[in-house]
Amino acid sequence: MEKLVITGGHPLAGRVRVAGAKNAVLPLMAAALMVEGETVLEDVPALEDVSTMLQVLAHLGTETHYGAPGRLHLTSPAKGEGEVAAPYDVVRRMRASFLVLGPLLACRGRAEVPLPGGCAIGGRPVDLHLKGLAALGAEVSLTQGMIRARAKRLTGAHIYLDFPSVGATENILMAASLAHGETVIENAASEPEVVDLANFLCAAGARIRGAGTGVIRVNGVSGLRGLRHTVIPDRIEAGTFMAAAAITGGSVTVENIVYEHLKPVAAKLTEMGCAVELSDAGDAIRVTATGTLKATDVKTLPYPGFPTDMQSPFLALLTQARGTGVVTETVFENRFLAVPELKRLGANIRAEGRTAVVEGRTPLAGAEVTAPDLRGGAALVLAGLAAEGETSVTRLEHLDRGYERLAEKLVGLGAQVKRVNVTNV
Ligand code: EPZ
Numbered sequence: 001m002e003k004l005v006i007t008g009g010h011p012l013a014g015r016v017r018v019a020g021a022k023n024a025v026l027p028l029m030a031a032a033l034m035v036e037g038e039t040v041l042e043d044v045p046a047l048e049d050v051s052t053m054l055q056v057l058a059h060l061g062t063e064t065h066y067g068a069p070g071r072l073h074l075t076s077p078a079k080g081e082g083e084v085a086a087p088y089d090v091v092r093r094m095r096a097s098f099l100v101l102g103p104l105l106a107c108r109g110r111a112e113v114p115l116p117g118g119c120a121i122g123g124r125p126v127d128l129h130l131k132g133l134a135a136l137g138a139e140v141s142l143t144q145g146m147i148r149a150r151a152k153r154l155t156g157a158h159i160y161l162d163f164p165s166v167g168a169t170e171n172i173l174m175a176a177s178l179a180h181g182e183t184v185i186e187n188a189a190s191e192p193e194v195v196d197l198a199n200f201l202c203a204a205g206a207r208i209r210g211a212g213t214g215v216i217r218v219n220g221v222s223g224l225r226g227l228r229h230t231v232i233p234d235r236i237e238a239g240t241f242m243a244a245a246a247i248t249g250g251s252v253t254v255e256n257i258v259y260e261h262l263k264p265v266a267a268k269l270t271e272m273g274c275a276v277e278l279s280d281a282g283d284a285i286r287v288t289a290t291g292t293l294k295a296t297d298v299k300t301l302p303y304p305g306f307p308t309d310m311q312s313p314f315l316a317l318l319t320q321a322r323g324t325g326v327v328t329e330t331v332f333e334n335r336f337l338a339v340p341e342l343k344r345l346g347a348n349i350r351a352e353g354r355t356a357v358v359e360g361r362t363p364l365a366g367a368e369v370t371a372p373d374l375r376g377g378a379a380l381v382l383a384g385l386a387a388e389g390e391t392s393v394t395r396l397e398h399l400d401r402g403y404e405r406l407a408e409k410l411v412g413l414g415a416q417v418k419r420v421n422v423t424n425v
Contacts, residue, residue: 056090113146156179325360
């Protein structure tokens with residue numbers, strides 16, 4: 001087992017490049033199941049979740065290899081061929097594996113995918129995925145924990161999502177791309193990662209309009225052809241480094257960004273007193289802390305609202321801001337798991353239900369803390385960067401799922417961070 005040992009108190013400075021987006025590359029890899037011929041994805045981040053998805057795809061018959069660092073080649077079995085059952089032990093590790101359901105139905109007519117369990121941040125049901133696929137004509141059943149779906153032919157339908165679920169929108173969008181006729185998805189998710197998937201599918205020959213708005217129209221086609229596609233930058237990794245600049249009183253330029261995707265985070269940092277400047281080319285953003293941070297309120301919402309994945313990092317940031325910050329989490333039901341760990345560092349936070357009240361500015365003192373989940377782990381790293389003395393963060397497997405070479409990138413910005421083995425005591 002390993003841990004990060006962080007010696008806080010060093011303002012970050014310099015430049016860091018953001019990798020391709022975890023939450024874009026995972027659906028893109030699932031979509032490659034439906035493509036006849038070779039798919040090449042550029043800017044694929046080196047993450048545990050990508051390795052896990054590669055295992056799922058290998059099991060389903062997709063041949064993959066890296067042509068160069070970050071350049072992933074994928075070739076799937078021809079339409080109607082290949083395994084249709086995803087392995088439980090892999091799906092259990094990563095719920096995004098559920099995104100193979102729509103593609104398998106669309107190109108093989110059958111799918112058997114374990115019902116993903118909940119996770120730390122919530123029950124994470126998939127009812128909207130299943131309702132949408134059933135509307136397209138799939139017969140869906142649950143037996144022994146496996147979702148079994150079959151469809152002789154998928155037929156376009158008018159689907160209204162009770163919640164703009166990212167995953168449900170993606171599963172339905174992929175299945176609808178090869179369905180017969182028109183599909184309309186209303187109250188669809190408009191996250192950039194959904195748009196990236198739609199752009200990928202269109203480049204492969206799909207006919208999709210309205211991605212990025214709440215209404216997506218799809219006219220099914222008979223097949224999708226091989227293509228090359230560059231994964232959009234990871235807006236959450238970018239936001240995490242922007243928050244790291246702010247919490248350490250530093251000045252960091254984050255490269256390889258799409259400013260549109262970062263507006264909610266940039267707006268909040270500006271409200272807190274940071275200087276946020278976009279490069280002339282619009283592909284880099286510099287965040288400079290200009291003195292004591294001012295507290296502000298944060299409410300997470302589906303895109304283009306403030307992203308729920310940035311909520312935990314902002315909990316940490318608000319401990320260093322003067323005043324009271326109220327954080328409301330509207331997307332997941334249990335996403336304040338970092339609070340008890342932040343309190344071990346001295347934070348003054350009261351969390352109740354979907355609201356957390358952060359009193360600042362509270363000096364933090366280093367301690368041993370445990371990452372509760374991916375973004376909670378990021379919050380603890382940020383807090384460690386600001387804490388007096390040494391903080392060690394364990395359960396790095398959470399962080400490795402979504403942050404590529406985090407310690408290395410932080411050291412490149414002047415942080416004192418070491419990744420060390422924990423001797424088995
Ligand atoms: C995606 O998860 C992301 N993961 C999450 O990122 C992100 O937090 C989330 O979208 C919201 O932006 C990937 O893209 C791989 P949802 P997803 O379906 O698709 C409820 C990270 O840290 N819901 O939009 O699972 C659900 O319970 C991860 O990178 C249903 O009720 O999110 C939740 O409360 C965490 N029924 C809300 O919708 C359904 O069928 C949002 O879920 C589906 C979802």
